[in-house]
Amino acid sequence: MGPVDYLLLLADLLVEICCVVCLLKKRAFSQHFTIVLYLCASIAIGIGRYGVIAAMGFSTDAYKYFYYYSDALLTICLYFILMNLYAHVFSEMGISKFVRGGAMLLLAGTAGISYYMVATSTDKLVTHFVYELSQNLYFVGVLLTYLLWGAMMKLRENRTRLMQLVLAMGVYFSAFAGSYALGNVYPNLEVWRYVCHLMVMWLPISWAYTFLKVPEDARMATARVLAPNR
Amino acid sequence: MIAILIFGISALTLLQFFVSYCHSLIAESRGYELSEQGREISGITSHSVRGDQFRRLLQLIALCPEPGGDNRRVRAVSLYFGLLGLVRMLFGWIEPAVARWIESERGGCAYVAAVMLDRRIANNRVLMAQQMGTEL
Numbered sequence: 001m002g003p004v005d006y007l008l009l010l011a012d013l014l015v016e017i018c019c020v021v022c023l024l025k026k027r028a029f030s031q032h033f034t035i036v037l038y039l040c041a042s043i044a045i046g047i048g049r050y051g052v053i054a055a056m057g058f059s060t061d062a063y064k065y066f067y068y069y070s071d072a073l074l075t076i077c078l079y080f081i082l083m084n085l086y087a088h089v090f091s092e093m094g095i096s097k098f099v100r101g102g103a104m105l106l107l108a109g110t111a112g113i114s115y116y117m118v119a120t121s122t123d124k125l126v127t128h129f130v131y132e133l134s135q136n137l138y139f140v141g142v143l144l145t146y147l148l149w150g151a152m153m154k155l156r157e158n159r160t161r162l163m164q165l166v167l168a169m170g171v172y173f174s175a176f177a178g179s180y181a182l183g184n185v186y187p188n189l190e191v192w193r194y195v196c197h198l199m200v201m202w203l204p205i206s207w208a209y210t211f212l213k214v215p216e217d218a219r220m221a222t223a224r225v226l227a228p229n230r
Numbered sequence: 231m232i233a234i235l236i237f238g239i240s241a242l243t244l245l246q247f248f249v250s251y252c253h254s255l256i257a258e259s260r261g262y263e264l265s266e267q268g269r270e271i272s273g274i275t276s277h278s279v280r281g282d283q284f285r286r287l288l289q290l291i292a293l294c295p296e297p298g299g300d301n302r303r304v305r306a307v308s309l310y311f312g313l314l315g316l317v318r319m320l321f322g323w324i325e326p327a328v329a330r331w332i333e334s335e336r337g338g339c340a341y342v343a344a345v346m347l348d349r350r351i352a353n354n355r356v357l358m359a360q361q362m363g364t365e366l
């Protein structure tokens with residue numbers, strides 16, 4: 001682990017802290033509590049990762065366990081954000097309870113399938129399970145976000161803030177699912193370590209932009225997002 | 231096999247989400263009418279802005295002090311513009327309709343850059359007027 005890694009780790013933390021400040025400044029805390037929860041968890045985990053690296057070293061098993069399990073935990077926090085976004089989109093239909101139940105079932109199902117996939121393979125390593133779990137969680141995240149985006153298009157959702165939040169989540173989930181899958185195919189690809197750090201910054205940066213620059217009452221025609229030059 | 235499948239689907243969805251995200255940024259600027267002064271300074275004569283004006287607008291934006299926080303948007307749209315350039319290079323020659331679509335998208339990016347420049351110019355004029363007011 002070189003100075004670039006430390007610098008990127010620090011940059012991730014700073015960006016996340018700035019995003020929390022932006023959210024609090026814009027008084028979006030109560031409406032988007034899950035986003036604040038995710039950011040706080042991510043900041044705490046970032047500090048924890050730094051602590052583990054300082055105490056145990058970067059190439060140790062302890063760090064790998066900590067990294068992958070904390071990543072799975074953060075992905076579950078992202079699920080909560082997604083559930084919250086579903087609740088916002090379907091708020092007028094009154095089906096939030098079903099959405100919550102469905103998402104929880106999906107989460108449990110993904111963990112079960114990941115465990116089964118590893119249990120039936122020849123190397124039953126716990127690290128392999130958590131890697132597989134993270135990849136599958138991100139992929140289910142992609143599918144859920146895609147479903148939500150499709151529903152928003154169908155319902156002609158026009159809240160600009162909501163649209164940008166969902167699209168940013170879609171970019172993040174897709175990028176990580178793809179990167180984990182690529183890591184499965186090419187396990188020794190070093191460059192992804194840096195790419196991952198940069199991708200981590202995407203969500204807080206896009207959220208900070210959305211909350212700072214897009215007013216809550218801003219509206220945009222759905223067709224404009226599909227074809228802006230119309 | 232599953233990993234390759236996940237990678238393929240994720241790459242496609244990443245592209246779609248990113249393009250839609252950029253569209254939402256572009257669409258936000260579409261409602262903004264460029265001022266006469268902004269048009270004059272940036273050298274835009276017609277109602278629409280051409281894609282090939284994007285680079286020059288970016289240079290002008292770099293010359294203009296930032297009012298605060300719109301740099302991220304410039305970067306996201308620049309990335310999208312670069313991506314469109316790559317798509318044009320790879321597939322533009324196959325079908326003229328693709329080239330037309332790319333050009334209209336690049337025009338949208340250039341319009342966003344023009345709007346940002348216009349806002350920066352307006353902001354700087356206000357700052358200058360305030361400064362002159364306090365000096366007097």
